[in-house]
Amino acid sequence: MTIMTTPEDAQRFHKDFAQLVANIEQAVLGKQDCVKLALACLFTGGHLLLEDKPGTGKTLLAKALARSVEGRTKRVQFTPDLLPGDITGGMIFDLEKQELQLRRGPVFTNILLADEINRASPKTQSALLQAMEEGQVSIDGENHVLDQPFMVIATQNPIEQAGTYPLPEAQLDRFLVRTELGDPAPRYAIQLMHEAFRMDRSELVQELIGVRGVVDRKHIAAGVHVETEVLQYVNDIAVKTRADNQVQVGVSMRGCLALVRLAKTWAAAEGRHFVIGDDIKELAVEALAHRLVLTVEAEFRDVKAVSVIQRIVDSLPVPNGGPRR
Template sequence: MTSEVSVETFTQTTERNQSMTMTPEQATWFSGVFDRLVSNIDVVLLGKSHIIRLALTALFSEGHLLLEDFPGTGKTSLARAIAESVRGTSNRVQFTPDLLPGDITGVNIFDQRSGAFEFHRGPVFANIVLADEINRASPKTQSALLEVMEEGQVTVDGVRHMVGAPFMVIATQNPIEQAGTYRLPEAQLDRFLMKASIGYPDHEATLRILEGSDRKAHEVIVPEVIGATTVVEMGTMARTVHVDASINDYVSRLVDATRTADEVRLGVSVRGALALLRASKTMAASLGRYYVTPDDVKALAEPVLAHRLVLDPEAEFEGVTTSSVVAQILIETPPPTDRPAV
């Protein structure tokens, strides 16, 4: 494929000098492939290009996505379409109260013929893992994902097993039904690069869906755009996007503001600041730029930072939301006015 051949030239240049920033030609190529992926997935998730772009930004930033949404909005279709578009594998895990950690990571089973234990991989061994209704499982089971989301590996009986790359968890939780659910701990929320919501389709998209009602969602064929190896290479390429010192200062000031806000009990960690910068680099490349601008940071501040905040109980009672806190911080924190030097 053209994209497979093209990426080799760009990555070879990057490998020769890791200190070099992304070139304009690389940014143009990156943006073209990114747009092709968005168009490819849009066939399945109609009228949701924004959420598709966020999901792909998380993928190329080597991060994970938390979707808080109602049933039937296309979460499974999104995960499957991303996997098919990048020639990857996908697994879906329905989280329930009786789900055990081994049901996710895998277990060692004794083989009587060989007289030894053999590791049987769990559903987490895939490129795209959909953790459906993750807050319905017990905290012990939820914690089974902490290691693999951070380090790309699982440890069973003292033996480490790598899950491979690319690897992305798309987790969902229902914002309405709270009976029988467990709130995700802050440590796990911090592992998600972004939190977003697909939402219901608009009128035009709904009509298009109804017109194709004779086909089930899993029957829609999503063609391959790039290979899984290229995803990893593009992730490496995105890390070379230039970040001016003023952008680093802007991100730092935003994060500091979350820690001192009156409504906030726990602000954004350093991991959150790094996540915002990493996602901003990928967004810049997806838009054909080889440098980050304040607009990239502002566009991603809410999906990257809001879920990491813990509000003061009194503020929560008064109807304050984490999203509104981030929005206010963006207003009160002036961005750099000079064009980033590249």
């Protein structure tokens, strides 16, 4: 049973969230929006897809995020020859003990960076599906529960597509948010070059809360109130995507639930114990665009899912959503 979040809980969440953002920004300069989204994913219990070119700080973001919450992080470079067992682990025979023992794969961590996930085969990509959805993996028919919190930060290179395997819709739908870091603004780029002697900027990040603190804050976010009119707004967006002539497959109920959960965390991060319509509007593109399947004609005309979601959101009135007196 979810306990309703109080105004005091929300203010405490807001204070902690702001401190974490400032802490991580010591490593990832000038990317506050992306840092906030990554933290919101973590506190919502979701996963993040970064679609960006190499060298923008994706690995650094994962390491800084994990260090800030005293968590462990592992990185897997996805390649065409990577096997599912390289992700989940497997049973190996211990010659000394003369028995099979579990070799835990890199998925047994708090934050897993799946670098260039679209370079691995669909079979290997699917090895992450159960882990992302259920928080556990099956090895030789036996389920093994993953550490909590568990978050996947996956990356895709949008430039080099030769020899890649596009993520299927079923796996894209498992990501709570898709966004990009992008290149730093000039003043931050110059600062980074001035501090080129720092080989690992994540070392600047302090350990602020433990992994147990992450779980506690997830409970606070889950208890944030959402008025019916805001839920209706989310449903209206989804219905419009399904009826749009540029969309083959619109936003599913999974997408609606993901947006609502993310908006709850976002509201708490803003110090509110309730969601407003502007939370939904602000998060809709990052939470929903990657869930659309456009028509062949729309893709041929280079229509982007981001622009479709933005157009639909702009066409609908935004409800207030504040608590009723």
